[in-house]
Amino acid sequence: MELWNHCENPYPFVPNEVLEQAPSVRASLPNKYCDPKIAARLYDEVFDEYRLCDDLGLHIVTNEHHSGINNLWAASPVITGIVARLTRKVRILSLGTLITVRPDPVRVAEEYATIDVLSRGRLEIGFVKSGATEMVSGDANPMRIREREWEAIDLIEKTLTTHDGPFSWEGKFFIHPHVNIWPRPYQQPRPEFWAATSDFPTCAELGRRGIVNTLLFGGYDRTRQAFDAYKKARAEAGLPAPGEDRFSSMAFAYVGDTDEEGLRIGQKIAWFLTVSIKSAPQFSKFQPGAVAPEMAPKAWRGGASKRPSNLDAEVLIGQGQMFAGNPDTVAKQITEFRRRVGGIRHIIMMTRQGLVTHEEAEKSFTRAAREVLPQLQDLPPIDDEETAWEARRARS
Amino acid sequence: MGSAAGAVVTSVPDAASTVPHRLHAGPLELEVLRRGLRREAGTLLLVHGINPIPPRAPFLNLLARHGEIVAPSHPGFGNSPRPADFDTMYDLVHLYLSVLDALPGGRVTMVGFSFGGWIAAEVAVIGHRKLDRLVLVDPVGVKLGGREERDIVHFFNTAPEELNRRAWRDPARRPSGIYGLGWHAAVDEAMPDADMIALARNWDALCLYAWRPHMYNPQLKGWLHRIAVPTLVVWGESDRIVTPDYGRAYSALIPGARFETIAEAGHHPELEQPHAFADCLARFLDGRGQQGQPR
Numbered sequence: 166m167e168l169w170n171h172c173e174n175p176y177p178f179v180p181n182e183v184l185e186q187a188p189s190v191r192a193s194l195p196n197k198y199c200d201p202k203i204a205a206r207l208y209d210e211v212f213d214e215y216r217l218c219d220d221l222g223l224h225i226v227t228n229e230h231h232s233g234i235n236n237l238w239a240a241s242p243v244i245t246g247i248v249a250r251l252t253r254k255v256r257i258l259s260l261g262t263l264i265t266v267r268p269d270p271v272r273v274a275e276e277y278a279t280i281d282v283l284s285r286g287r288l289e290i291g292f293v294k295s296g297a298t299e300m301v302s303g304d305a306n307p308m309r310i311r312e313r314e315w316e317a318i319d320l321i322e323k324t325l326t327t328h329d330g331p332f333s334w335e336g337k338f339f340i341h342p343h344v345n346i347w348p349r350p351y352q353q354p355r356p357e358f359w360a361a362t363s364d365f366p367t368c369a370e371l372g373r374r375g376i377v378n379t380l381l382f383g384g385y386d387r388t389r390q391a392f393d394a395y396k397k398a399r400a401e402a403g404l405p406a407p408g409e410d411r412f413s414s415m416a417f418a419y420v421g422d423t424d425e426e427g428l429r430i431g432q433k434i435a436w437f438l439t440v441s442i443k444s445a446p447q448f449s450k451f452q453p454g455a456v457a458p459e460m461a462p463k464a465w466r467g468g469a470s471k472r473p474s475n476l477d478a479e480v481l482i483g484q485g486q487m488f489a490g491n492p493d494t495v496a497k498q499i500t501e502f503r504r505r506v507g508g509i510r511h512i513i514m515m516t517r518q519g520l521v522t523h524e525e526a527e528k529s530f531t532r533a534a535r536e537v538l539p540q541l542q543d544l545p546p547i548d549d550e551e552t553a554w555e556a557r558r559a560r561s
Numbered sequence: 562m563g564s565a566a567g568a569v570v571t572s573v574p575d576a577a578s579t580v581p582h583r584l585h586a587g588p589l590e591l592e593v594l595r596r597g598l599r600r601e602a603g604t605l606l607l608v609h610g611i612n613p614i615p616p617r618a619p620f621l622n623l624l625a626r627h628g629e630i631v632a633p634s635h636p637g638f639g640n641s642p643r644p645a646d647f648d649t650m651y652d653l654v655h656l657y658l659s660v661l662d663a664l665p666g667g668r669v670t671m672v673g674f675s676f677g678g679w680i681a682a683e684v685a686v687i688g689h690r691k692l693d694r695l696v697l698v699d700p701v702g703v704k705l706g707g708r709e710e711r712d713i714v715h716f717f718n719t720a721p722e723e724l725n726r727r728a729w730r731d732p733a734r735r736p737s738g739i740y741g742l743g744w745h746a747a748v749d750e751a752m753p754d755a756d757m758i759a760l761a762r763n764w765d766a767l768c769l770y771a772w773r774p775h776m777y778n779p780q781l782k783g784w785l786h787r788i789a790v791p792t793l794v795v796w797g798e799s800d801r802i803v804t805p806d807y808g809r810a811y812s813a814l815i816p817g818a819r820f821e822t823i824a825e826a827g828h829h830p831e832l833e834q835p836h837a838f839a840d841c842l843a844r845f846l847d848g849r850g851q852q853g854q855p856r
Contacts, residue, residue, distance in 0.1 A: 188720060301718050306772040308765060337646075447720055451745050453768030461761035462754040 166503065166510055166541035168533055169258065170218045171226035171415060172517040172526070174211050174237040175441055178203055184234070189445035191233030192298035204237055210523040212251055217527055219252035221534035226258045226415075226513055228293070232302035235441035242276035249284035257284060260291030260361060260379070260513075264317040265310040266303035270339055273317070274324035275346040277356065286351040291359035291379070292318055294367075296455070298448045307454045311367065313338045318358070320344075325355040359413065363391050369398035372407065379413035379513065385485035388414050388506045389556045396507075409508040409547075416502075417487040418514035419521070420532040424490040428478045430529075431489030435476040436519025488514070492536030499541060505556065508547040584633055586659035589647075592640040594632040597625030603668035603693060607632035608657065610675030610829075611716070612763045613639040615739045620831045623839035627846045628670065633660060635680075637766025639759065648769050650778060654683045661689045668693040670846065675699055675742075675802075675828060676771060682815075683781060685788045695792040696842060697811075699800050699828050701776040703785070705810050713776045714802045717768060721745030727801035728828040741829040742802060785814040792818040793845040797826035797833065819845065 179190075179198045187194050215225050227244045230236035238244045245259045259280075262273050281288040294314050300307040316338050323332065324344050331345040350356055359377040362368060371378045372395035380388045392412050399407055417434040421427035449455065456464040481487035485505070488498045503509050514533065517526035584593040594614055597605075605628040607614050613634040614621065624630060635653060637643035647656075657680055661669060669691045673681025678700020685695045706712045714727055725732045725743025732743065740747065744760055794812035796805045805822055812820040823830035823837050831838045 304773060306768065307717075308769045308772070445720060446745065447718060451721065451764075453717060453765045453772075456761070458758045458761035458765065462757045465748050465757055466750065 166409075166499070166512060166538075166544065167224060168538050168541070169224040169226050169413075169511060169513040170214070170517075170530060171228070171260070171513045171515050172211050172214065173228065173230070173235055173437070173515070174207055175437070175518060176204065176207065176234045176237055177436060177440070177520055179234055184440060184443070187443070189298065189448055190441060190443045191230070191235060192301045192448055193445065194233065196232075198234075207237060211517065212247065214517060214523065214526055214530065215248050216251055218530055218534075219255050221530060222255065222538065223514075223530055223534050224256045224258065225252065226260050226291075228260050228291075229263060231263075231299060233298065233441075235437070242273070242280060245288070246276075246280050246283060249280050249287065252284075252287075254287075256287050256289055258289040258291050258359060260359060261293050263295045263299055263303065264292060264321070265295050265313045266299055266305040267317075269341065270317040270320040271324050271334075271341050271344050271346065274321040277321070278325060278346055278348055278350040281350040281352055281356050282348045284351070286356075288350075288352070289357040289359060289377075290321075290355075291361060292376075293361045297452060298444055300452065301448055307452050310454065311364075315370075318360075322355065322358070325350050361415075363387050365391060365394040368392070368394040371395055372398035372411075373402050373404065375404075375407070375411065377411050377413055377511070379415060379511065381415045382417075382486045383414055385502070385505050386556070386560060388485065388509075392507055392509070393553075409503075409510040412506070412509040413511035413513060414485075414502070414506070414509060415513035415515060416485070417481060417489070417518065418495070418512075418516050418529070418533070419489045419525075420492055420495050420529045420537055421489070422491060422532075424494050427490035427494065430521060430525050431478040431481075431487055433520040434487070434515070434518045435478075437515075438476055441519070488512075492532050493540070495533070496537045496540035499537070500544065503544065504547060504552055507549055507552050507556075584631070584660065584663060586633075586656060586663050589636060589644070589656060589659070590642070591633040591636070591660075593634070594621075594630070596621050596630040596632075597628060599626070599628055602628040603670060604628055604664050604666055605630045606657075606660065606664065606669050606671045608671060608673040608677035608681045609634065609638070610677045611742055611767055612740055612744070612760065614674075615832075618736075618739060618832060618835070620835035620839055623835060624672075624842060627843055631664060635677075635766065635770075637769065638763045643766060650680070650683065650770060653680050653770065654687065657681075657684045658687065658689055661691050664691065667691055670694040670696060672696040672698065672842070673700055674831065676701060676767060676776065678702060679771075679776065679778070679781075682785065682788070683778065685790060685792070686781070686784045688787070688789060692790055694846070695788065695790050696795065696845065697792065698795045698831060698838075699797055699803060699808065700794070700811065701803055702778060703782040703811055703814070704774070704777045704779055705782065705807060712803065712807055715775055716742065716802075717772065717775075724802075730797065730799040730825050730827045730833055734833060736832065739832055741832055782814060785811075786816060788815045788818075791845075793842070794818050794820045795830060795838070795841055796820070796822045797828055797830040798822040798824050799826060800828045800830075802828040 227241050229238045229241040241259045241262045316336050331343045334341045361379050363380045363383050368391045378395050419427050419431040450464050488495045516529050582593050584591045614632040634641040636647050671681045678697040679702025682702050701713050725746040728742035792815050796808035812818045823834050826833040
């Protein structure tokens with residue numbers, strides 16, 4: 166198995182009374198509350214963490230969000246390009262640029278090709294559907310974003326893999342009559358593609374295309390079902406069964422000296438699920454396209470938040486959404502997760518999140534790389550029939 | 562009954578019916594609300610705004626005294642299907658030209674509300690042999706102010722309570738079960754599921770057509786001078802979604818247009834002050850409200 170480090174680079178320094186009064190901490194919170202001197206320190210700290218990960222053998226994930234306290238990575242290609250030059254060994258996954266917000270996927274492909282060359286072939290390209298406040302801060306129509314995402318992926322793929330001069334693209338959402346990027350990517354035919362989704366039809370399409378499927382806090386059940394949809398779609402299309410390298414999951418993670426420390430610091434991560442996702446209803450449940458119309462009564466009455474109802478670290482661990490404890494405990498949790506979801510290669514650890522400090526994060530990374538990762542190598546094959554039966558029993 | 566250009570109106574109009582009828586316009590089939598039997602007085606083609614015209618809205622029967630009301634639901638709204646690639650104002654404009662083809666009789670008054678006012682203005686700029694008169698009710702559709710001035714409050718990015726406050730002179734007077742801008746503020750446990758599903762579907766369709774540029778066509782302002790039919794522009798005096806000043810400037814771009822305000826009404830004067838609204842239209846439709854300028 167492989168471990169990846171993902172940090173949203175949040176900004177947890179806005180006074181609580183401001184956050185409590187603000188209807189939304191994304192899209193509309195004035196940037197007067199962002200002190201650029203603090204932001205500069207945060208960038209330094211997280212880039213230092215990435216250098217440490219490079220030394221330790223933990224791969225790196227970048228992403229982007231806009232106009233909010235949850236994330237200071239304003240443009241994934243910018244940040245990923247910096248990481249490419251700060252590191253030498255590990256792989257770098259951009260998960261990802263908000264391609265449903267960017268007007269020209271060709272530019273995105275060109276930026277990624279540049280990073281792939283800069284990093285001498287260490288780039289992996291991830292796609293996210295996005296939505297909610299991102300549609301507002303990027304002024305992108307929130308309707309039909311999944312269709313727009315697929316067309317953008319198709320255009321980016323063709324852009325990265327066409328080397329014989331300009332081609333023309335006249336699609337439903339994107340038009341570019343003269344596509345011919347320089348440089349072309351370092352990896353041939355192109356860097357690996359990933360996509361973050363737990364939507365089963367989308368997982369099935371990822372399966373048919375062989376794109377790595379990652380879930381974000383999917384937990385045991387949803388992750389298992391998503392991967393099953395991926396595998397089933399491949400089988401039905403007559404394609405070979407996917408290896409575990411096609412599967413990934415992002416979870417909160419903290420590796421401490423002791424279980425007590427792991428849980429105590431792991432609990433700090435709850436900030437991500439409480440304060441940093443506060444969003445006004447017009448940017449969330451009432452945004453057009455947020456839910457299918459027939460689901461509106463449930464979403465509008467109950468709220469559209471995907472936030473778990475119980476944020477206790479031990480509950481999150483029990484659901485497969487957090488790995489926390491001492492190194493042996495975390496290794497056991499991840500091994501069990503792999504077994505219960507039917508096989509998985511990539512675990513993306515969200516560690517430096519919420520109120521977790523730089524020092525705490527570096528300690529966890531060191532423990533994860535030196536004491537957890539070795540225990541995740543040469544694991545026995547998964548007995549798919551046995552774990553499938555267990556999953557069905559757990560759901561019933 | 563048959564009609565021009567391959568378009569057919571099905572079902573016989575019923576003076577009191579609230580049962581939706583269907584209307585075929587080219588390849589599209591639309592849900593349509595019909596009211597009134599005074600076909601000899603002409604047809605009032607109502608072009609709805611953010612939601613289809615509510616069958617229980619009191620202004621309908623008041624207007625039906627002045628002509629036969631035909632009120633289609635745009636594709637994606639109400640029970641009108643939306644073909645996959647039907648998603649722009651261009652599509653809506655050509656659809657309503659087809660609807661005009663489909664309507665029997667030769668004298669049609671288009672009455673466009675809010676977003677539907679934008680559609681009606683676009684259609685009137687192109688013109689149609691059956692289009693006899695035009696009424697725009699708190700329409701959106703044009704950009705008049707500077708690049709840092711917002712003419713039209715953002716429908717989708719504004720808090721529900723704020724939309725409600727700006728759209729209604731008195732939000733408390735909003736008739737139960739009738740939804741205008743700020744309808745989100747009415748969402749509660751008591752709202753029927755069917756209403757929520759309908760509102761969500763309408764909201765999605767509206768967004769598809771009008772997210773960006775938000776609620777206007779940057780080119781329309783330059784072509785309003787081509788509108789060649791008598792035009793009435795009606796504005797809720799307390800509309801703070803698009804202000805009466807915006808309305809006056811909009812109206813001034815349409816040759817000979819008459820501008821009237823409705824007191825104690827916001828963005829939906831037809832819902833908030835149905836009698837004053839109907840009286841205002843009656844003066845125009847009876848020919849007493851025209852300025853009589855040469856065209």
